[in-house]
Structure formats: C-alpha cells, structure tokens
Amino acid sequence: MFELHPRLTADTIPVTDWPLCRVMLMRDANYPWLVLVPRRHGVTEIHELDQSDRQTLIEEIAAASQRLQNLTQAYKINVAALGNVVQQLHVHVIARFTTDPAWPNPVWGAVPAKPYADSEMTRLLGAFAS
C-alpha cells in the first residue's frame, strides 16, 4: 500500500493526484518547487518502476515542468530524483531564476526554506491544481 514518507508529508503541501504521482508543493517560497511521488509501494529508484509506470512518470514530469514554466516564466527547470535522505522515490521539479538565492547552484542545502505567505500559497495551489 502506498504511504508517503513522513518527511515528505512534513515538507510539502498536497496539490493533486495525477494517474501515477501524488503532486505536492514544497514548503519553500524561495523557489516554485513541485515534488512528484509515484503512488507505488517500496520503490526507491526509477529503474524499479515497470516500463508502463516509467512512461507515465516522464509524461507527468514534463507536464509539471511545462506548467511550472508557464506559471512562473522560469529561466530554467531543474528535475531531479536524488533520495539520499528520503529513499522513497520522489522527483523534484523546480522553477529556477537567475535571481533566486541558490542560482546557479542546486537548491538543496543552499539557503533555509522560506515560509509562504498564505496568499501566495493559495494562488500557487490553485494554479497548479487547475
């Protein structure tokens, strides 16, 4: 049975469920940042998904990336499945800007997470979920 890792639950806000992935917004206003988690039990690597799920995953990654770019006019989209700390397979889809606090470096560990203003979070959640 699919269960979200407690760390992912704590760090994100649920946005919607797509055919394969649960889509969540990272609680970090430094970057518009989605996390996609395939709703499969015990999977930690992309190559552990079956081919059908992999084909769905890449389409959901592309859809999340396109939506983020359309919503934010991001300069670059970063896509990553790392999982060194939280092993449950999860894919980061992050809108990057040359003015963001980590640019041009990866976001992980760059600066502390910045809380969202309620109004901004509501706006983003509405836009992503629509």
Place this chain on the structure above:
Amino acid sequence: MFELHPRLTADTIPVTDWPLCRVMLMRDANYPWLVLVPRRHGVTEIHELDQSDRQTLIEEIAAASQRLQNLTQAYKINVAALGNVVQQLHVHVIARFTTDPAWPNPVWGAVPAKPYADSEMTRLLGAFAS
C-alpha cells in the same frame, strides 16, 4: 544538427551512443557518474522533447541507472537534469555511496573532481560500453 556543448565535451569521456542519447562518463573518480545527452538540437528542457523522445529518454535513464547499480553495487542512484550552467539538456546518472565524499548531499560543488587512474577508467569504459 546535434553538437555537444564544449563544457560537456571537456568534462566527460564518450562511452557509447544509444538510440536517443550520447552516453558519457564524467571525469571524476569520486563517483561513478554517467551523463546522457539526447542527440537533438537546441533542446534545454525535458518537456521540449517530443513524447516519443521522452519515452526513449526515461528508458535510457533506467538502463544507465540499472547498469551503474549492477556494476558498482551503489547504495543509491541520483538522476538529475539541472542545466543551470550548461543549458543543453543533459541528464546526470550518478552512483552514490554512504562513503562518498559528498554523501548525503548532492555531488555538484561538493569536492573538486578527482582524476581517474587510467586502469580504472579503462575498466569502467569497457563495462559501460559492453
């Protein structure tokens, strides 16, 4: 026409061409590290590939990940398409170990690249290309 970014050419050793991607080994003995570059002109984001290329890309990512894990017994595989510095779409597939110099952080910028011994590079290239 497909051309590899000069920075990618400088930082890697060619391994083989798969149906979509040029497969390269990063010149960094700190981590067994492949870079996959779709042989398409002017593409910087996964969502800019057409669906057929995306489906091939995820299968080539899975094949590279499985091969790296089989060859190295890695603890975790990191997969990432960042492109903040080199915008040409390229996917990192990195074998991670709890004993590697960046663990558990991402590898980018963690420690300087470490040159390969010729013998180790020859062994890895042979294994990946086979």
